[in-house]
Amino acid sequence: xxxxxxxxxxxxxxxALRLRRTLTMAFGVxxxxxxxxxxxAAADTHVxxxxxxxxxxxxxxxxxxxxxxxxxxxxxxxTGSSSLSTGSxxxxxxxxxxxxxxxx
Amino acid sequence: xxxxxxxxxxLGTSMHVVVTDPDALDTATASVEAVVDAIDRACxxxxxxxxxxxxxxxxxxxxxxxxxxxxxxxxxALRAAELTDGAVDPTVGExxxxxxxxxxFGAVPADGAPLTxxxxxxxxxxxxxxxxxxxxxxxxxxxxxxxxxxxxxxxxDLAAAAALDAMRGGGVLVSLGGDVSVAGEPxxxxxxxxxxxxxxxxxxxxxxxxxxxxxGVATSSTTVRRWQRGGVELHHIIDPATGLPAAGPWRTxxxxxxxxxxxxxxxxxxxxxxAEAASWLDGAGxxxxxxxxxxxxxxxxxxxxxxxxxx
Numbered sequence: 001x002x003x004x005x006x007x008x009x010x011x012x013x014x015x016a017l018r019l020r021r022t023l024t025m026a027f028g029v030x031x032x033x034x035x036x037x038x039x040x041a042a043a044d045t046h047v048x049x050x051x052x053x054x055x056x057x058x059x060x061x062x063x064x065x066x067x068x069x070x071x072x073x074x075x076x077x078x079t080g081s082s083s084l085s086t087g088s089x090x091x092x093x094x095x096x097x098x099x100x101x102x103x104x
Numbered sequence: 105x106x107x108x109x110x111x112x113x114x115l116g117t118s119m120h121v122v123v124t125d126p127d128a129l130d131t132a133t134a135s136v137e138a139v140v141d142a143i144d145r146a147c148x149x150x151x152x153x154x155x156x157x158x159x160x161x162x163x164x165x166x167x168x169x170x171x172x173x174x175x176x177x178x179x180x181a182l183r184a185a186e187l188t189d190g191a192v193d194p195t196v197g198e199x200x201x202x203x204x205x206x207x208x209f210g211a212v213p214a215d216g217a218p219l220t221x222x223x224x225x226x227x228x229x230x231x232x233x234x235x236x237x238x239x240x241x242x243x244x245x246x247x248x249x250x251x252x253x254x255x256x257x258x259x260x261d262l263a264a265a266a267a268l269d270a271m272r273g274g275g276v277l278v279s280l281g282g283d284v285s286v287a288g289e290p291x292x293x294x295x296x297x298x299x300x301x302x303x304x305x306x307x308x309x310x311x312x313x314x315x316x317x318x319x320g321v322a323t324s325s326t327t328v329r330r331w332q333r334g335g336v337e338l339h340h341i342i343d344p345a346t347g348l349p350a351a352g353p354w355r356t357x358x359x360x361x362x363x364x365x366x367x368x369x370x371x372x373x374x375x376x377x378x379a380e381a382a383s384w385l386d387g388a389g390x391x392x393x394x395x396x397x398x399x400x401x402x403x404x405x406x407x408x409x410x411x412x413x414x415x
Contacts, residue, residue, distance in 0.1 A: 084187055084370055085362025086389045087320070091408045092313035096296040098107060098122045100311075101358055102303035103325025104256075104281025 105291045114140045115256055116150075116208050117281030118303055121267065124291050125274040132267035132276050139263040140280065146174040147255040149197060150208045159241065160197075160249060167242045175239040178232070180365055181254045185229035188373040193344040195227045197248030203338050203349060209329055218334025224347045252340070257322055257368035260285035264364075279303070285320040285364035299393060301327050301356050312393075312410050320364030324371035325356035341375050352378030356395040359385065360407070 108126035110133045112119045119140065121133045148154040155174050160166060170178070181194035202221060205212055231244040243249060257280075264278040264287040275288035277295050282303030286295050294315035298307050303323070305311075314321070326349070329340040343350040357374040361367035370390050374381035385392040386404035394402045403409060 082187075084366040084388055084390060085319070087316060087318065087360040087362050087367070087391065088406065089314040089316050089321075089360040089391045089408055090294065092294070092296040092298075092315035094296075094298060094307065094309050094311050094313045096293065097298040097307045097311070097313050098109065098277055098295060099120045099279040099284060100282060100298045100300050100303050100305050100307060101279070101284050101321045101323045102282045102300035102305055103323055103328035103356060104117045104283075104303045 107291060115144055115148075115259065115280060116210060117256070118279070119281075120277070120279040122277040122295075123267075123271065123274060124276075124289065125271065128271040128274055128276075131270050135267040135270040136263040136278055139266050140259050142173055143177070143255055143259040143262070146171060147177045147251045149250055149252070156249065156251065160243065164245045165242065167240065170239050170241050172239065175234060175236065175241070177251050177255050177258055178234050178241060178249075179236065180258050181249075181251050182229055182232065182234060184254050184365075184369040184373075188369060188376075190229060190344050191373040191376040192253050192369055193226055193229045194249050194251055194253070195229055195231060195247050196253075196342040196344060196347075197250035198246075199224075199226050199342045199344075199347040200250055200252075200340060201248070202347075203340075203342070204331055204333055205329070205338075205340050209340075212331050215332045216334075218336070219338075221348055226342070226344045226347050228344070253372050254365060254368060256280050257283045257285075257320070257364040260364040261320065283320070283322045283364050283368055286316060286318060290317045297321055299323065299358050301325055301395070303328075314360070314408055316360060319360065319362045320367045321358065321360050322364055322367035322371045323356060323358040324368065324375050326350065326375060327355050341372060343376050350376045350378070352376065352381070353396050354378070354381060354394050355397050357381070358393045360391040 105124055106126060107122050107124060108129040110121040110129055119136070121129070121136050123129050123132050144151070146155045149156060151157060155171055159168055159170065184192040185194065204216065204219060227244065227247045231247045232249060233242040260278050260280045260283045264276055264285040267276045267278065268287040275286065275290050277284060277286045284297055294317045296313055296315050298311040298313045300311060324341060326339040326341055331338055339349045341350045342348065352375060354375055357371045359367040359370040361370060370385060370392065374385055374392065374394060377384060382394055382402050382404050389405055391405040391407040393407050
């Protein structure tokens with residue numbers, strides 16, 4: 001009797017993607033292809049993590065800016081990371097301030 | 105290094121574009137305006153012709169294939185909800201509308217008759233489903249999506265990246281209503297950003313100022329988008345657990361993160377999370393400045409101390 005089908009969980013998706021990266025590093029494209037089906041399934045699992053790669057690569061055409069990805073170079077926006085990206089700040093000079101960050 | 109700046113308005117708030125190459129200002133500004141316009145057309149809940157408004161027409165369960173940009177904005181909002189355990193939830197649409205914020209804020213009356221508001225959790229972000237591979241969206245009946253919490257910050261990030269790409273070098277800062285994103289090579293000493301309750305405030309000599317070299321800064325506050333109904337003060341940051349304006353101890357929270365979106369998510373979540381927000385931000389390694397209802401400040405996560413301001 002065939003096993004019942006179920007949608008893969010986010011954890012399973014992440015494991016599959018990690019495995020694919022490992023295989024890609026170890027065996028190149030052929031290794032990655034071995035788990036391609038899992039990756040495709042992962043893309044439909046849920047939102048967030050796997051979403052942005054698709055969306056980001058096509059955003060530029062909708063904004064008419066460039067064919068290149070508009071993912072911020074230092075940003076995790078839309079990269080689907082599982083935690084908030086951290087940043088750093090140092091002391092600034094009010095005489096050099098370019099703008100104000102405040103409520104709006 | 106001479107910086108050049110454009111100051112205008114967009115998305116019902118201020119828009120600043122600052123570049124390290126003055127010759128690139130027009131190019132950068134045009135790129136930013138294109139991104140902002142695209143976000144407005146995709147995500148606004150105040151435009152009947154926006155893609156989000158058209159998607160949400162009807163009372164029952166709604167579904168459809170959305171544009172790449174709206175898919176990205178929805179993914180960002182749902183990621184925010186997941187990372188904050190629902191403190192930043194895009195299904196607050198009905199709650200914020202019931203509280204009186206139903207049109208562009210400039211048209212919201214400052215005062216009005218009393219409202220009857222009930223404590224009722226918002227439907228919850230899990231009732232919105234996005235299938236990235238096909239960009240298919242399903243919104244359950246009774247759910248009203250509002251992307252206001254994250255779409256403006258996403259616009260800042262995308263605009264900064266688009267401007268940098270169009271400039272072909274240098275550095276750029278984009279601020280949309282105080283949601284700041286920087287990209288490219290920063291000026292010497294970094295981008296200097298003054299922190300205030302209100303993004304419309306003028307830069308002052310004694311204002312607390314920080315410098316960043318990458319990523320973004322965002323400030324969420326209950327003190328700016330406020331209105332009264334029946335003499336009761338209301339604001340736009342909804343606590344998803346109650347469906348009412350958040351009533352925690354913090355009135356303004358500023359956060360530095362690897363992107364403007366992430367800074368915005370953390371700042372808004374901190375307002376909603378209340379007393380435990382400072383330890384949450386500190387534990388996440390996010391430099392943050394929290395101002396309580398009495399004006400007392402708490403700085404965590406490596407936020408520069410005010411006494412260390414350089415002259």
